[in-house]
Amino acid sequence: MTYKPSNRREFLAGASGAALAAAAAGAAESQPPVRVAVVGTGARGSDLIRNLSTIESAEIVAVCDDYEPHLLHGHKFAGAQAKAFDNYSKMLKEMKPQAVVVATPLYLHHPMCLEAIDAGCHVFCEKTMCYSIDEARELADVVKKRGAVFQVGLQRRANAIYKQAQAMVQAGYLGRITAINCQWHRNNNWRRPVPVKRGEPKWSALEHRLNWRLYWDYSQGLMTELASHQMDIVNWLLGTPPKCVIGAGGIDYWRDGREVFDNIWCTYEYEVAPPKSNAVAGRTLDEENRYTVRVAYSSIQSNAYQGASELIMGDRGTLFFTQQKGLFYRELGVEDPGWSKDGRLDRDATIVTSGKTLKMSNDPWAHRGKPLEIDITGDDTREELLAFLDCVQREDPATISDAQNGLANTATVLIGNEATHSRQVTPFPTL
Amino acid sequence: MASLFEVWLTGEDEEHLTAVGEAALDEISRIERLFSFFDPASEVSRINREAADRPVKVDVEMFGVLSDCLRRRGETGGYFDITIQSDGNIEDVVLDATARTVHFMSANVEVNLGGYGKGYALDAAGGVIREQAVASALLHGGTSSILAVGAQDDGTPWKIGLRDPYDESQSVGSVDLVDAGFSTSGVFHASQAESDIMNPQQRQRLTEQAACAVIAPTALDAEVWSTAFLAMGESQARGALLQRNASPLRVAWLSQDDGRTRITWLNEEIGQ
Ligand SMILES: NC(=O)c1ccc[n+]([C@@H]2O[C@H](COP(=O)([O-])OP(=O)(O)OC[C@H]3O[C@@H](n4cnc5c(N)ncnc54)[C@H](O)[C@@H]3O)[C@@H](O)[C@H]2O)c1
Numbered sequence: 001m002t003y004k005p006s007n008r009r010e011f012l013a014g015a016s017g018a019a020l021a022a023a024a025a026g027a028a029e030s031q032p033p034v035r036v037a038v039v040g041t042g043a044r045g046s047d048l049i050r051n052l053s054t055i056e057s058a059e060i061v062a063v064c065d066d067y068e069p070h071l072l073h074g075h076k077f078a079g080a081q082a083k084a085f086d087n088y089s090k091m092l093k094e095m096k097p098q099a100v101v102v103a104t105p106l107y108l109h110h111p112m113c114l115e116a117i118d119a120g121c122h123v124f125c126e127k128t129m130c131y132s133i134d135e136a137r138e139l140a141d142v143v144k145k146r147g148a149v150f151q152v153g154l155q156r157r158a159n160a161i162y163k164q165a166q167a168m169v170q171a172g173y174l175g176r177i178t179a180i181n182c183q184w185h186r187n188n189n190w191r192r193p194v195p196v197k198r199g200e201p202k203w204s205a206l207e208h209r210l211n212w213r214l215y216w217d218y219s220q221g222l223m224t225e226l227a228s229h230q231m232d233i234v235n236w237l238l239g240t241p242p243k244c245v246i247g248a249g250g251i252d253y254w255r256d257g258r259e260v261f262d263n264i265w266c267t268y269e270y271e272v273a274p275p276k277s278n279a280v281a282g283r284t285l286d287e288e289n290r291y292t293v294r295v296a297y298s299s300i301q302s303n304a305y306q307g308a309s310e311l312i313m314g315d316r317g318t319l320f321f322t323q324q325k326g327l328f329y330r331e332l333g334v335e336d337p338g339w340s341k342d343g344r345l346d347r348d349a350t351i352v353t354s355g356k357t358l359k360m361s362n363d364p365w366a367h368r369g370k371p372l373e374i375d376i377t378g379d380d381t382r383e384e385l386l387a388f389l390d391c392v393q394r395e396d397p398a399t400i401s402d403a404q405n406g407l408a409n410t411a412t413v414l415i416g417n418e419a420t421h422s423r424q425v426t427p428f429p430t431l
Numbered sequence: 432m433a434s435l436f437e438v439w440l441t442g443e444d445e446e447h448l449t450a451v452g453e454a455a456l457d458e459i460s461r462i463e464r465l466f467s468f469f470d471p472a473s474e475v476s477r478i479n480r481e482a483a484d485r486p487v488k489v490d491v492e493m494f495g496v497l498s499d500c501l502r503r504r505g506e507t508g509g510y511f512d513i514t515i516q517s518d519g520n521i522e523d524v525v526l527d528a529t530a531r532t533v534h535f536m537s538a539n540v541e542v543n544l545g546g547y548g549k550g551y552a553l554d555a556a557g558g559v560i561r562e563q564a565v566a567s568a569l570l571h572g573g574t575s576s577i578l579a580v581g582a583q584d585d586g587t588p589w590k591i592g593l594r595d596p597y598d599e600s601q602s603v604g605s606v607d608l609v610d611a612g613f614s615t616s617g618v619f620h621a622s623q624a625e626s627d628i629m630n631p632q633q634r635q636r637l638t639e640q641a642a643c644a645v646i647a648p649t650a651l652d653a654e655v656w657s658t659a660f661l662a663m664g665e666s667q668a669r670g671a672l673l674q675r676n677a678s679p680l681r682v683a684w685l686s687q688d689d690g691r692t693r694i695t696w697l698n699e700e701i702g703q
Contacts, residue, residue: 043457047461051490053488053490053491054474054487056488077490077491077492079491188449189446189449189453191449192450193447193450193563194450195562197444197447256446376472377471377472378472379473380472382477
C-alpha cells in the first residue's frame with residue numbers, strides 16, 4: 001500500500017478517536033522499514049549499528065569502512081543480510097540506500113554527507129556536523145535545497161532528562177537563567193591502542209587512523225568531540241546561540257605528539273530576554289531588558305573529579321545534569337519560609353512567628369533543599385535513531401536536531417577553538 | 432552488575448598499556464550499559480519492560496547471550512537460571528532466531544544477567560587485551576570474578592587468595608591462575624541477612640553458609656558454574672562434575688567442620 005498524506009488526512013477527519021488511533025498505527029506498520037547504510041564502523045558506528053539492528057523500522061542493508069578490522073566488527077553487529085563495503089562511493093551506487101548514517105572522523109562528515117544527499121539519500125550524521133563553519137554552512141544549504149531529512153547525532157535532544165529539563169525551563173521553574181557551568185573532565189590520555197609499536201613503519205598511518213581525534217587535520221579536539229554535546233544543551237535551553245567567546249587552552253600534560261589541546265577553557269556570552277512574567281500560557285519575553293548569561297566551559301584530561309556535567313543556574317532554581325540523572329533544586333524565595341517547614345527548627349531556640357516571615361541564612365545549603373530527581377527512561381541513542389527513522393518515513397525534514405541546529409552547534413564550538421588560538425574575543429558568525 | 436572492575440597490565444610500553452587498559456574498561460562499561468538490570472536505559476531493562484507485550488527485537492550479541500543462558504540452564508540441570516529472581520518461569524522466555532526476538536509468555540517473568548555479566552564482560556575485555564598483544568594481565572569484577580591473561584611477567588602464575596566465607600578478614604589458601612577464569616560464590620556476605628543465591632528447583636534462598644570457587648577456561652564458565660554448584664549443594668555438585676565432560680573445571684568447596692574452614696577440591700575427590 002502506498003501512503004498518501006492527503007488521503008489520510010481526509011480519512012481521519014471523519015473518523016472517531018479509536019479508528020483514528022488504529023489508522024495511525026496501521027499506517028506506521030504498513031510502511032516498509034527504511035533501508036539504511038552505515039559508513040564508519042568504528043566505536044560509535046558499531047553502537048549505532050547495534051541500536052539500528054533492534055529497531056523494526058530500520059533494515060541495515062550495508063555497512064562500510066575502509067579499515068578491515070572495524071568493518072568486520074561492524075558487520076558482525078549488522079547481521080548477515082547487510083553487505084560489507086570498503087568503498088563508500090561504491091556502496092552508495094550499488095545499494096542505493098534510503099538513508100545513510102555517517103560515523104566517520106570529523107573531517108569526512110562534509111564530503112560524505114554531500115555525496116549521500118547527492119545520491120538522493122536522507123542522512124544521519126554524527127556530531128559534530130562539520131569540520132569548519134564554511135563546510136557546515138554549505139551542507140545546511142544543500143540539505144535545505146534538496147529537502148533531505150537530515151539529523152545530527154546530538155542525542156541529548158532525545159534524552160528524557162534533557163527533554164524534561166527543557167520543559168521545566170520553558171515553564172519558568174528556574175526563573176531567569178543567570179549562569180551556566182559545564183565541563184567534561186577526565187583523567188586519561190584519550191588514546192585508542194595502536195596495534196604496532198611507535199617507530200615501526202606502519203605506526204604513523206595507524207596512529208592517524210585510530211587516534212585521528214588528536215590531530216588537527218582530522219579533528220577539532222575537545223570542542224568538537226566533547227563540548228558539542230553540552231553546548232548543544234546550552235543553546236537549546238537558552239533558545240539562542242552565543243554572541244561571543246573568549247578562550248584559553250594548550251597541551252600541558254599529554255606531550256605525546258598530539259596536536260589538539262589537552263585542556264581548554266572557554267567563557268561564552270549569550271544575550272537573552274528574561275521572561276516577562278511567569279505566565280502559564282504563552283511565555284512572553286521582555287525584549288527591552290535583554291541581559292547577558294555567561295557560560296563557563298572547560299574540558300581537561302588530567303583530573304576526573306568533576307566528570308561530565310552541566311549546572312544551569314537560575315534565580316529561582318538550579319538544574320544539575322549528569323548523563324544518568326537530572327536534579328532540580330529550588331532556590332528558597334522570600335515568600336517561602338523554609339525553616340518552618342519539614343519540622344526544621346533552629347538549634348538553640350524555637351522561633352515562633354506569625355504570618356509571613358522572611359528568613360535569611362548563612363547556611364551554605366539553605367538554597368538547596370531536597371532535589372527533584374529526573375530519571376532517564378531509555379537509551380538516548382536508540383531514541384534519536386527512532387526519531388530520525390520516523391522523520392524519514394514521513395519525509396519530514398523537522399528532525400530533533402536538523403542541519404540548521406548542526407550548523408549553529410558547529411559554529412558554537414568552533415569559535416571556542418578560534419578564540420583559544422587567537423586569544424581574542426571571537427564573535428559568533430552570521431550564519 | 433555495578434561492580435568495581437580493575438585491570439592490571441604488565442609490559443614495557445606504558446603508553447600502550449594505558450590505552451589498552453582504557454579500551455578494556457570501555458568494553459566492560461559498554462557491556463554493563465547493555466546488561467544492567469537497574470538502569471532503565473539498558474537493553475535488559477528494555478526487554479523486561481516490553482517483552483511480555485510483544486516480541487522484542489534484540490541485537491546479535493544480546494540474542495547470542497540469551498541463547499547461551501538458556502543453553503547453560505540445560506547444561507547445569509536448571510541450576511543456572513536468569514529468571515530465578517523474578518516470579519516467572521524460564522519456560523516463558525521464548526527466543527526466535529529468525530526474527531531475532533525475545534518474547535515473554537507471562538507478565539511475571541524478568542531476565543537478570545547478574546550472574547552472567549561479570550564473567551562475560553571480563554572475557555570480552557580479555558579479548559581486547561589479547562588483541563592488542565598484551566601478554567600478561569589480570570582483571571577482576573567485584574573481586575569475585577577474575578580473569579588471568581597469561582602468567583605474571585616473570586613467568587610465575589597469578590596468585591589469588593581465597594577469602595574465608597566464615598571470617599571475611601581471613602584468607603584460607605590460594606589458587607594459581609594462568610590463562611584462566613576464576614569465580615567464587617558464597618551463600619552469604621558478612622552483612623547480608625538473606626542470601627541472593629536461590630535453589631531453582633525449590634525456588635528457595637539458600638540458608639546455610641558455604642562457598643564454591645571454580646577455575647575454568649573462561650571467566651564466564653567460572654561464574655556460571657560457581658553459582659550453579661553452590662545452589663546444588665556439595666554432594667550434587669560432585670555428581671554433576673563427574674558427569675560433565677565439556678570444558679575442564681576445577682572446583683573448590685569451602686565449608687566448616689568443627690569451627691574450622693575446610694577446602695575440598697572436588698576434582699581430586701572424584702579422581703579427576
Ligand atoms: N554521539 C556520540 O555520543 C558519539 C560518541 C562517540 C563518537 N561520536 C562521533 O562519531 C564519529 C566517529 O567516532 P568514533 O569514536 O566511532 O571513531 P572511530 O575512529 O572509532 O571510527 C571511525 C571509523 O571511520 C572509518 N573511516 C575512516 N575513513 C573512512 C573512509 N574513507 N571510508 C570508510 N570508513 C572510514 C575508520 O576506519 C573508523 O573505523 C565522530 O564524528 C565522533 O565525534 C559520537
